[in-house]
Amino acid sequence: MKARIIKIVSKEYTLLDEDMNKYDAILMGKIRLQIVPSAGDFVEFEEIDGRYVIQKILPRSNKLIRPSVANVDQAIIVMSTKDPDFSINLVDRLVMLIMHENIKPVLCVTKCDLDYSDEIEEMIQEYERGNIQVIRTAKTSLDPSLAEILSNRVSVLTGQSGVGKSTLLNKLNPEFHLATQKTSKALGRGKHTTRHNELFIVGSGLVADTPGFSSLDFSHIEKDELAHTIPDFIPYLTGCRFNDCIHENEPGCKIKEAMEKGLIPVNRYNNYIEVLRVIKNRREKY
Numbered sequence: 001m002k003a004r005i006i007k008i009v010s011k012e013y014t015l016l017d018e019d020m021n022k023y024d025a026i027l028m029g030k031i032r033l034q035i036v037p038s039a040g041d042f043v044e045f046e047e048i049d050g051r052y053v054i055q056k057i058l059p060r061s062n063k064l065i066r067p068s069v070a071n072v073d074q075a076i077i078v079m080s081t082k083d084p085d086f087s088i089n090l091v092d093r094l095v096m097l098i099m100h101e102n103i104k105p106v107l108c109v110t111k112c113d114l115d116y117s118d119e120i121e122e123m124i125q126e127y128e129r130g131n132i133q134v135i136r137t138a139k140t141s142l143d144p145s146l147a148e149i150l151s152n153r154v155s156v157l158t159g160q161s162g163v164g165k166s167t168l169l170n171k172l173n174p175e176f177h178l179a180t181q182k183t184s185k186a187l188g189r190g191k192h193t194t195r196h197n198e199l200f201i202v203g204s205g206l207v208a209d210t211p212g213f214s215s216l217d218f219s220h221i222e223k224d225e226l227a228h229t230i231p232d233f234i235p236y237l238t239g240c241r242f243n244d245c246i247h248e249n250e251p252g253c254k255i256k257e258a259m260e261k262g263l264i265p266v267n268r269y270n271n272y273i274e275v276l277r278v279i280k281n282r283r284e285k286y
Contacts, residue, residue, distance in 0.1 A: 002058075004071075005041045006206060008197040013037065013054060015045060016206075025052035038063065039197045039208070040070035040154055062102050064156065067208045068197050071154060074104040078159035078168065081109060081116040081124075087160075088123050092230070092271040093216050094158055095132065099229035100221055103156075106133045106149060110164040113138035126265045131231035137168065147172055150205035157207065173202045223279045227255065230272055232264050248276060 003023060007014035015023040025045055027037060035057055037043075042058040060070045075098040079086050091107060098105040107127050128134045135146050146168065149155075157165045199206040218226075223246055227233050233247075233255055241252025259269045 001045055003043060003045060004206075005037060005039055005043060005054075006199045006201075008037065008039060015043065015052070015054075016201075020201075023052045025054050027054045031055075031057060038068045038070045039199045040072060040206075042071065064101065067156060069154065069156060069199065069208045072101070072103050072156055072208075073153040074106055074149070074155050076106050076108050076149075076155055076157045078108045078110060078157055078163045078165045080111040080160075080163040081120055082111060082114055084160050084162055086116075086120045086123055088126075088267050089271060090160070090216075091127070092268060093275065095231065096221070096226065096229040096272075096275060097216070097218070098158075099231065100225065105231070106135065108135045108137060108146065108168065110137050110168065111139065112136045123267070126267070130265070130268075131234065137164075147203045150203050150207065152204055154199065154206045155208070169200075169202055169207060173200075218275060218279055219282065221279060223276055226272065226276055226279065230268065232268050233272070236264070246276065248273065 001017070003015035003017040005013055006016045006022075011026060013025045013027060015025050017023070023045070031037070031054065037054070037057055041060065043054045044056040044058065045052050045054045047053075062072055063070045064072060075094070077091055077094050077098075079091060086109070095105045109124055124134065124136075133149070135149070137146065150172070157169070159165055199208055221229070224244065227237060227247055236254040236258045239254045240247070240250070242250055245253050245255075247253050247255035255264065255269070258264045259266060
């Protein structure tokens with residue numbers, strides 16, 4: 001039988017099959033020596049002597065460290081219009097990290113019912129004209145497309161504190177908050193807490209219960225990989241005069257040409273250059 005791990009507490013595993021049936025399982029000892037299982041892993045399992053036993057962990061499409069989740073389909077970047085203010089600097093860096101992990105980024109803008117500046121509105125519209133999906137939400141209304149986006153996918157949410165990540169999920173599934181609170185209390189009891197890793201059912205999708213990409217660490221990205229992590233760059237990545245163009249100072253660069261023609265936002269390009277220089281400076285220190 002095949003299913004996905006949705007919860008790990010110590011050595012106990014909860015599996016969910018495609019018909020939304022749950023199974024409590026244990027892990028075959030030989031597997032534990034080969035790979036550390038994670039929530040999101042697809043597995044093959046069978047019933048042996050009245051217990052379900054995981055026999056094999058299937059190949060992953062990706063794997064995040066924080067939160068520890070495998071086979072993630074998308075990362076929802078949650079940004080508010082104000083309190084805290086919308087940050088294109090942070091959005092662009094998160095998109096780079098998400099794309100590098102072969103995960104689809106989606107931008108969800110919260111607090112759209114508040115009175116915010118025209119400058120922030122233009123920043124949001126830049127993303128709406130670009131190559132990532134953008135959803136707007138308000139305190140009194142929720143874009144119905146959010147539930148659709150989460151449907152049948154594994155999602156992680158990321159963004160600053162106070163932007164409304166929990167509020168979004170609670171609107172979609174009021175039991176989400178109760179489930180996370182119950183889990184936190186259970187794990188907090190006693191002197192030692194057990195290792196815990198879980199995906200929660202929200203709508204017909206699965207959502208990680210902890211923020212993803214909480215550390216803006218680019219140490220694992222090479223300078224020639226960075227441009228491929230920016231959706232607005234992708235249509236112009238071929239055709240540069242030099243095959244090893246990193247789109248900084250080289251002549252005949254299609255990315256710079258697109259930026260100068262207004263096809264790529266100047267902010268997007270400038271944020272790319274900032275991160276590129278961080279990567280280059282790191283290499284020079286080695």
